[in-house]
Amino acid sequence: MNVTTRLDRHSVIHLTTVGRVTGRPHTIEIWFANRESTIYMLSGGADRSDWVRNLIRMPDVKVRVGSLEYPGLGCVVVDPEEDRVAREAVFAKYSTRYGGDLTGWREATLPIAVDLGSIEKGKLADLIVLDRDPFDCPHDEIRDFLPTHTMVGGEWVFESDR
Numbered sequence: 001m002n003v004t005t006r007l008d009r010h011s012v013i014h015l016t017t018v019g020r021v022t023g024r025p026h027t028i029e030i031w032f033a034n035r036e037s038t039i040y041m042l043s044g045g046a047d048r049s050d051w052v053r054n055l056i057r058m059p060d061v062k063v064r065v066g067s068l069e070y071p072g073l074g075c076v077v078v079d080p081e082e083d084r085v086a087r088e089a090v091f092a093k094y095s096t097r098y099g100g101d102l103t104g105w106r107e108a109t110l111p112i113a114v115d116l117g118s119i120e121k122g123k124l125a126d127l128i129v130l131d132r133d134p135f136d137c138p139h140d141e142i143r144d145f146l147p148t149h150t151m152v153g154g155e156w157v158f159e160s161d162r
Contacts (some may be wrong), residue, residue: 007034007065011097014064015041015114017054017074026054027064033089037116039063039072040086042109047076052112061114070116077111086111127151131162 007013016027028051032041043049047056055061055074063070077083091106129149134142150158 007032007039010065013039013041015051015074016062016064017051018058018060019050020054020057025062026051031090031094033086033093035085035089039114039116040077040089041112041114042087042090042106043112044105044109046108046110052076052110055112063114063116072114072116074112074114077113082113083111086113126153131160 011031012029013032014027014029016025018024019026030041032039034040043052045052047053056076059074061072061074063072077086087106087109090111091102095102127150128147130145131148132141132145134145146160146162147158148160148162149156
Protein backbone atom coordinates (compact mmCIF):
# COMPACT_ATOMS: atom_id res chain seq x y z
CA MET A 1 0.00 0.00 0.00
CA ASN A 2 1.49 3.37 -1.00
CA VAL A 3 1.50 6.63 0.98
CA THR A 4 -1.40 8.08 -1.01
CA THR A 5 -3.64 5.11 -0.28
CA ARG A 6 -2.79 5.30 3.42
CA LEU A 7 -3.64 8.99 3.52
CA ASP A 8 -6.96 8.62 1.71
CA ARG A 9 -8.35 6.58 4.59
CA HIS A 10 -7.87 9.37 7.16
CA SER A 11 -9.80 12.57 7.80
CA VAL A 12 -6.96 14.49 9.49
CA ILE A 13 -3.19 14.50 9.63
CA HIS A 14 -0.82 15.75 12.30
CA LEU A 15 1.63 18.23 10.86
CA THR A 16 4.78 18.99 12.83
CA THR A 17 6.79 22.10 12.08
CA VAL A 18 9.83 23.45 13.92
CA GLY A 19 9.10 26.55 16.00
CA ARG A 20 10.77 29.56 14.40
CA VAL A 21 11.44 31.11 17.84
CA THR A 22 11.81 28.12 20.16
CA GLY A 23 13.23 25.52 17.77
CA ARG A 24 10.87 22.98 19.36
CA PRO A 25 8.41 20.76 17.47
CA HIS A 26 4.96 22.32 16.97
CA THR A 27 2.23 19.84 16.00
CA ILE A 28 -1.27 20.62 14.74
CA GLU A 29 -4.17 18.45 13.66
CA ILE A 30 -5.52 19.62 10.32
CA TRP A 31 -7.81 18.76 7.43
CA PHE A 32 -6.02 17.83 4.23
CA ALA A 33 -6.35 16.40 0.77
CA ASN A 34 -3.65 14.66 -1.19
CA ARG A 35 -2.84 14.49 -4.85
CA GLU A 36 -0.12 12.00 -5.73
CA SER A 37 2.78 12.72 -3.35
CA THR A 38 1.60 16.21 -2.32
CA ILE A 39 -0.57 17.01 0.68
CA TYR A 40 -2.68 20.18 0.54
CA MET A 41 -4.00 22.06 3.57
CA LEU A 42 -5.83 25.36 3.91
CA SER A 43 -4.76 27.77 6.65
CA GLY A 44 -7.73 29.71 8.03
CA GLY A 45 -5.30 32.12 9.69
CA ALA A 46 -3.45 32.57 6.40
CA ASP A 47 0.20 33.55 6.95
CA ARG A 48 -0.59 34.72 10.50
CA SER A 49 -0.87 31.12 11.76
CA ASP A 50 2.13 29.97 13.79
CA TRP A 51 2.42 26.71 11.89
CA VAL A 52 2.50 28.55 8.55
CA ARG A 53 5.09 31.03 9.79
CA ASN A 54 7.16 28.10 11.09
CA LEU A 55 6.90 26.29 7.75
CA ILE A 56 7.96 29.42 5.85
CA ARG A 57 11.03 29.78 8.07
CA MET A 58 11.93 26.06 8.04
CA PRO A 59 10.13 24.04 5.34
CA ASP A 60 11.23 20.61 6.63
CA VAL A 61 8.13 19.13 8.27
CA LYS A 62 6.77 15.79 9.46
CA VAL A 63 3.36 14.42 8.58
CA ARG A 64 1.83 11.81 10.86
CA VAL A 65 -1.16 9.81 9.75
CA GLY A 66 -2.28 7.11 12.12
CA SER A 67 0.88 5.50 13.45
CA LEU A 68 2.99 6.33 10.39
CA GLU A 69 5.19 9.41 9.99
CA TYR A 70 6.62 10.85 6.78
CA PRO A 71 9.16 13.65 6.25
CA GLY A 72 8.09 16.37 3.85
CA LEU A 73 8.95 19.75 2.43
CA GLY A 74 6.30 22.45 2.89
CA CYS A 75 5.59 25.72 1.13
CA VAL A 76 2.92 28.32 0.53
CA VAL A 77 1.21 27.60 -2.78
CA VAL A 78 1.87 30.48 -5.19
CA ASP A 79 1.12 28.95 -8.60
CA PRO A 80 -2.47 29.92 -9.59
CA GLU A 81 -3.29 26.47 -11.00
CA GLU A 82 -1.94 24.65 -7.96
CA ASP A 83 -3.82 27.14 -5.75
CA ARG A 84 -7.06 26.15 -7.51
CA VAL A 85 -6.25 22.43 -7.20
CA ALA A 86 -5.47 22.75 -3.48
CA ARG A 87 -8.66 24.68 -2.65
CA GLU A 88 -10.88 22.38 -4.70
CA ALA A 89 -9.30 19.20 -3.32
CA VAL A 90 -9.69 20.13 0.36
CA PHE A 91 -13.17 21.59 -0.22
CA ALA A 92 -14.33 18.48 -2.10
CA LYS A 93 -13.10 16.18 0.66
CA TYR A 94 -14.83 17.99 3.53
CA SER A 95 -17.83 19.85 2.09
CA THR A 96 -20.06 16.76 2.28
CA ARG A 97 -18.80 15.75 5.75
CA TYR A 98 -19.13 19.14 7.41
CA GLY A 99 -22.53 20.46 8.44
CA GLY A 100 -21.96 24.07 7.33
CA ASP A 101 -21.12 25.85 4.11
CA LEU A 102 -17.36 25.85 3.50
CA THR A 103 -17.43 28.01 0.36
CA GLY A 104 -16.34 31.22 2.10
CA TRP A 105 -13.70 29.39 4.09
CA ARG A 106 -12.28 27.81 0.93
CA GLU A 107 -11.78 31.25 -0.64
CA ALA A 108 -10.46 33.05 2.48
CA THR A 109 -7.73 30.55 3.36
CA LEU A 110 -4.09 30.24 2.38
CA PRO A 111 -3.20 27.02 0.53
CA ILE A 112 -0.16 25.13 1.81
CA ALA A 113 1.53 22.19 0.09
CA VAL A 114 3.74 19.51 1.60
CA ASP A 115 5.67 17.38 -0.86
CA LEU A 116 6.32 13.92 0.52
CA GLY A 117 8.54 13.05 -2.43
CA SER A 118 8.37 9.90 -4.47
CA ILE A 119 10.48 7.38 -6.28
CA GLU A 120 9.32 6.80 -9.82
CA LYS A 121 10.52 6.52 -13.38
CA GLY A 122 11.89 9.80 -14.73
CA LYS A 123 12.83 11.31 -11.35
CA LEU A 124 16.40 11.89 -10.25
CA ALA A 125 17.61 10.19 -7.09
CA ASP A 126 20.29 10.49 -4.44
CA LEU A 127 21.41 7.05 -3.28
CA ILE A 128 24.33 4.95 -2.13
CA VAL A 129 25.21 1.35 -2.96
CA LEU A 130 26.74 -0.59 -0.08
CA ASP A 131 29.28 -3.41 -0.17
CA ARG A 132 26.89 -5.78 1.64
CA ASP A 133 23.19 -6.46 1.98
CA PRO A 134 21.94 -4.97 5.29
CA PHE A 135 19.10 -7.52 5.37
CA ASP A 136 21.51 -10.44 5.18
CA CYS A 137 23.93 -9.77 8.03
CA PRO A 138 23.98 -9.30 11.81
CA HIS A 139 22.90 -5.79 12.78
CA ASP A 140 26.14 -5.09 14.64
CA GLU A 141 28.06 -5.35 11.31
CA ILE A 142 26.14 -2.49 9.65
CA ARG A 143 28.57 0.09 11.06
CA ASP A 144 31.33 -1.61 9.03
CA PHE A 145 29.56 -1.25 5.67
CA LEU A 146 31.34 0.75 3.00
CA PRO A 147 29.80 2.58 0.06
CA THR A 148 30.77 1.26 -3.37
CA HIS A 149 28.87 3.89 -5.40
CA THR A 150 27.11 7.21 -4.71
CA MET A 151 24.56 8.91 -6.96
CA VAL A 152 23.47 12.55 -6.51
CA GLY A 153 20.78 14.11 -8.69
CA GLY A 154 20.79 11.11 -11.00
CA GLU A 155 24.55 11.32 -11.65
CA TRP A 156 27.18 8.92 -10.29
CA VAL A 157 29.61 11.02 -8.20
CA PHE A 158 31.60 8.24 -6.50
CA GLU A 159 32.75 4.77 -7.49
CA SER A 160 34.97 2.71 -5.22
CA ASP A 161 38.25 1.30 -6.52
CA ARG A 162 37.50 -2.03 -4.81
